[in-house]
Amino acid sequence: MFSRPVFWQSVRSHYVLWVICTVVLTALLSLISAFHDPSVMSSFMEAFEDTPMAAEAGDQFELFGSLLGIITQTVFGFAGMMIAMVYVVVTANGLVASEVDRGSMAYTLSTPIKRSTVIFTKATYLIASIVLMFVIIGGVGAVTIQIKHHGLWGTTYTADVKAAAKILDRDRAEVAADLTLISEDPQAFSAGARARGLTPMVYSAYLVQAMQRDATAAAAEVLGMPAAELAKDPSPILDDPEAVAAAAGVLKQDPVAFRAQLEEMLAQMEASKAEQAIIETQLTDGLTAAAKHLGLRTAELAADLSLLKDDSGAMAVASEASTMDVLTLDYVITQVMASNEVSADLAVDFDAFAFLMMILGFLLLMLAVSGISFLASCTFNLSKHSLALGAGLPFAFLILNLLSTVNDTLEPLKFFSLMTLFDTERIMRGLLYAPQFVALGVLTVILYVFAIRVFKRKDLPL
Amino acid sequence: MSLVEIHQLTKDYGMGRGVFDIDLKVEEGESFGFVGTNGAGKTTTIRHLMGFLRPDKGSCTIRGLDCWKQAAEINRYVGYVPGEIAFPDAPDGFAFLDRQATLQGESDREHRDYILDKLQLDASANLKRMSKGMKQKTAIVAAFMHDPQILILDEPTTGLDPLMRESFLELIEEERGRGKTIFMSSHMFNELETTCDRVAMIRDGVIIDIASTVAIRHYENKTYKIEFLDSADYQRFLSEPFELGERREQLNQVFVNISDTEVDHLVRTLTGYRIKFFTEVKYSLEKYFNSIYKKEAADVQ
Incomplete structure (x- = not known):
């Protein structure tokens, strides 16, 4: 045999x-993981958040802004598939x-x-070499992610939670689940602010936003809907008393008080939409002027707003350019910095299981592709015929898959592509993908x- | 049972191409030649023996084993030189030969070195840069080195220079002497004539005739070529009671077809003539098959 x-x-x-x-x-995956900076990424995302492009992309935007999202688009996307398929197709032939x-x-x-x-030995070689390739890619990638982001094994805790837990002499998980423990203890609070490298003012704003995020997440779990969606429009919480209770529990608030607060906030959100847009333009003007004053590029300054906040001269310039008084400007910047921190938390959070499933799905897809190429290779006596089918078909699938993402008209093309069975978006969202994986496995066995x-x-x- | 048996082998590729109803038997220790023009079906027949092709009809057996179903078993006893030389990836000749030895499961270097020496092959050369002749020699070494009982050689002398061809034919002679069975194809009559016991001729996928080279070498019908000193003698000889072949009047030459028993009579008759020269025209395999060719063509008409 x-x-x-x-x-x-x-x-x-x-x-x-x-x-x-x-x-x-492996290098592609490792480099992307190593040079991925969650805070830069989140401020980049924020810059786009309210643009029409982001609206169209919907919550995909949030999904693909994370490290796993970036990896998905490159290593597990068109570029990565091209590289892996070159090996598979050429070797099978x-x-x-x-x-x-x-x-x-x-x-x-x-x-x-x-x-x-x-022929059995040659098939074994092809399968084994592809499996080993993905074991190495996944292994080295995982190690890089772990070293750089510590997000793979065990639960991630942010630096401030770690520092505060030490002061409070409590379990990290306990502290992470209840941030009020930090905000109510002055010592823990200052330790947390130091760990994050934030001023007490910004850290305080961060804690408020982070708790809101956790409250929304708790409510989302009760409602069974994506937290990102709920964060955009929290009104469904009001329809479900259990969701209200869950969210209020996180904030250590009375459900009735929480409900009243939320209702008020929703009303304000509606009213202040136009106002917000104005503030944003003002802020941009202020940033541009301040950046000029400090001799920095605007993007550089936007990435680290503390440069502006801690410099009274720059603040004065920004205040003048933005037509906001210094106090208001300071408040706005504090809120922006706090929300940057919250976004950074999100990007640090790496879904190791999803990553593993991505590697597995990619592997299964490439094995199925190798099955097609190997069958062509075994069928035809001429290399050119073997390549025409064994390379032509997989690359046609890849192109169809790419085209199907262009717009809705072309979307049905995905039903003609094998790559559709490796659905990275479903994996990231935690939707059902096991049947697709099984289908790829069965197809591979049949082809071989x-x-x-x-x-x-x-x-x-x- | 014969060592190699081909029974009613048919492989129809359409348009008259392929082989049709081939029947052959090669005995143990026999050296069998297979001659025919390009595309006549030599290689197709050999591929069946190697188990690369499945017969449409009929069968081939070697040592009683079916060539299609038991190819791997048969290959223990077979050395094969393919008609087309295309080596697998290997840096040099020795690496390739080592690879083959591993696949054959044999590691006897002695016989290999002997054959390398016999063919004067330096196998350390880069496999891809080898000349056609060197490649052919390398392929021959690969087929011979595990000292197989049967050698199946598809046009083994292509690309060899005349001297190397001699060395190779000597090698074949030696292997014959050691009791090996040889099945070899060629489009050159002369090399088969000296190395083979029997030669089959194939044309358009059909075996036309199988000739014994021993019989041909001792063929009792001979042809003599005679040139007379002048045309008077030439004209006078034409009336003698011999079977005359070709006549060349300007050169005063005549070809006489005659049986061994009549040679004496011819020589006595010629004493009455003045001749310039008198020579026997060697009867060869080529002539033999040509005559069959012509006869067939005449029969068709």
Whole structure:
């Protein structure tokens, strides 16, 4: 069934491309993970948050702003698939069709090794090499993410929670679940602010926003809807007393008081929409002027607003340009900084399980692609015919998949693409994807079994 | 039972291409030649013996084993030189030969070195940069080195220079002497004539004739070429009671077809003539098959 010499010869003939593709994919994943800066990413996202583009993208925007989102779009997206498919397609063709076409297969098949053993061994090599490729990519990627973001193993705690928990002599999980423990203890509060590198004022604003976030999340869980959606429009909370109770519990508030507060906030939100837009323009003007004053680029200053906040000269300039008085400007900047911190928390939060499932899904997809290429390779005696189908079809799938994301008219094209079975968005949202994975697995098995049968029975021009 | 048996082998590729109802038997220790023009069906037949092709009809067996179903088992006893030389990936000749030895499950270097020496092949050369002749030699070494009982060689002398061809034919002679069975194809009559016991001729996928080279070498019908000193003698000889072949009047030459038993009579007759030269025209495999070709063509008309 299995021939070690044939296996090692396959390794020797194909390892160069394997090494190249594995290194490129691993480097891509590691570099993106290593250089991903959650706070830069979140301020970048914020800059776009209210643009029409973001509105169209919906909460996808939030989804793909995280580290996993970025990885999904690159390594698990078009670029990564292209690289992995080059290895799969070229190797599948090289293992069989190319050897038959050139005639060198004659030297393998004129030995006492059975034809079925030869083809089974070659199939084993192809599968094993792809699996190993993804084990390495996933392994190295996971280690990089862990080193840089500590988000993979165990639950992540932000620096301030760790510091406050130490002061309070409490469990980190307990503190993270109840931020009021920090806000109500002056020592813990100052330790937390120091750990985050924030002034007490900004940290205080951050804690308020973070608690609101946690309250929304608790309510979202009760309501069974995405927290991001609820954060945009919290009104559904009011319809469900249980959701109100959950949210109020997080804030350590009386549900009745919380409800009243929320109602008031909703009313204000409606009223202040126009006002907010004005404030934003003013802020932008102020930032631009202050950046000029400080000799920085506006984006640089936006990434670290404390540069502005702590410089009274710059504040004066910004205040003049924005036509806001210094106190109001200070307040607005504090809120923006606090919300940047909240966003940064989100980006630190890395869904390790989703990452693992992405690697697994990508692997299964590539195995299915290799099944197509291997079947083509076993069927055709001419390399060009094998490549036409074995490379043409997978790359056509990739293009169709890409086109289907362009707009709604082209979306149905996804039903003609194998890549649709590897749905990264579903994995990130935690929706059902197991059936797709099973389908890919079954397809792979069928393709390989069929390929081996075809090769065993066909005429070879050797 | 014969060592190699091909029974009513048919592989129809359509448009008259393929092989049709091939029947052959090769005995153990026999050296069998297979001759025919390009595209006649030599390689197709050999691919069936190697188990690369499945017969449409009929069967091939080697040592009683079915060539299609038990190819791997048969390959223990077979050395094969393919018609087209395309090596697998290997840096140099030795790496390739080592690879083959691993696949064959044999590690006897002695016989390999002997053959390398015999063919004067330096296998350390880069496989891809080898000349056609060197590649061919490398392929021959790969087929011979595990000392197989049966050698199946598809046009093994292509690309070899005349001297190397001699060395190779010597090698074949040696293997014959050691009791090996050889099945070899060629489009060159002369090399088969000296190395093979029997030669089959294939044309358009059909075996036309199988000739014994021993019989041809000792063929009792001979042809003599005679040139007379002048045209008077030439004209006078034409009336003698011999079967005459081609006549060349300007050169005063005549070809006489004659049985061994009549040679004496011819020589006595010629004493009455003045001749310039008298020579036997060697009867060869090529001539033999040409005559069959012509006869067939005549029969068709």
